Amino acid sequence: MNASVYDGTVMVGRQLRRVRNNPGIAILTQIMxxxxLLFFGYVFGSALAMPGREYRSFLxxxxxxxxxxxxxxxxxxxxAQDTHRGVMNRFRTxxxxxxxxxxxxxxxDLVVTTLGTIPLLLVGLAVGWRIEGTAAEALGAVGVLLLFxxxxxxxxxxxxxASRSEEAAGQLGAATFVLPLLSNAYIPTGNLAGWLRTLAEWNPISAVTTALRRLxxxxxxxxxxxxxxxxxxxxxxxxxGTLAWCAVLIALCAPLAVRRYARAEG
Known part of the structure; x- marks a missing residue:
């Protein structure tokens, strides 16, 4: 086996064991x-033009x-946790x-996400959401979702x-919960003000959401x-649009992340 592939496989195993031993954040991101779905689907659904079941399918x-x-x-x-607790420095040696x-x-993370998405899909089916597309379209939707x-x-x-501290990374990470609110994930964007609608439609989450709904x-x-x-x-x-956003984000951030990790000063 190629040395780089073997090293990557070992690191994947290490990350999976880490999630198993500290499942808190994984559980939180899957339960939320x-x-x-249960809150918005039964509360917001009655406040929108869509009937409740239709809104849950939208949601x-x-x-x-x-x-x-x-x-x-x-x-x-x-x-950030590995960086500021010295783990990355040990790996560099x-x-x-x-x-x-x-x-x-x-x-x-991709493996954990794939497994963790199953409960959401099951609850979605339980509240009335259905997969209407073909098998090929459903597989395409899975591919789009995992690529994003x-x-x-x-x-x-x-x-x-690149974070300055573990606490700063945690605060910035928590702020990312705002991103879906500025998209079409929870509400249609057609009635938004002009500038806000433009912002929402250029949000990558909107492209992914629209692609999933279409498929x-x-x-x-x-x-x-x-x-x-x-x-x-x-x-x-x-x-x-989703493929373009993913290509840009990966092409930009993956090399920057590898380069940042390789810096001896951490």
Missing amino acids: PINL VPGLLAATAAGGVMTGMFQA LPVSRAAVPVGQAVA RLACTWVGIWLGL LSPTLSASLEQAGTPHAWPTAHPVA
Whole structure:
């Protein structure tokens, strides 16, 4: 086996054991979307033009996208924790690939996210959400979701490695909960003010959410597009927009994270 691949595999195992031994943040990030689905689905649904069940079908893809965006928070927290507790310095003294440590964290996070998304999907099915697309479209939606999670995790790893302290990373990570609120994850953007609608539609979470709705719930997606045609290119072409956002974020943040990790001064 190639040495870099072996090193990366070892680091993935290390990250998975870390999550197993300290499952708090993983549990929190998976329980929160379920709580939001139950709360928003039965409270906000009655306040919008959509019937309750239709709103829950609208909401599930948004919560999936918001959960994927949570990779920024978890990536940042874990990288900052290792950096400021001296773990990264110990890794630098070992004869391992410089990319292995951040890559291991990113891949392990993807595994945890894949398993952790299952409860949200089951609760979504229980409250009336259904997958209306074909099997190929459903697999495409999974691919889009995991690719976006990977991109967000790389953003978080880079920010965590560059953070000045573990506390600062935690505070900044908590602030990322605002990002889904500035998107179409929870409400349609058609009635928002012009500048706010533009901001929401250029939010990467909006492109991912729209792509998931189009792939998983094409009927609902078509009715939403008729009610308010997206102005921004990423939401007008959501699958392509999502792929473009992911490519930009990974191409920018992955090399920066690896370079930051490789710096001897930490």
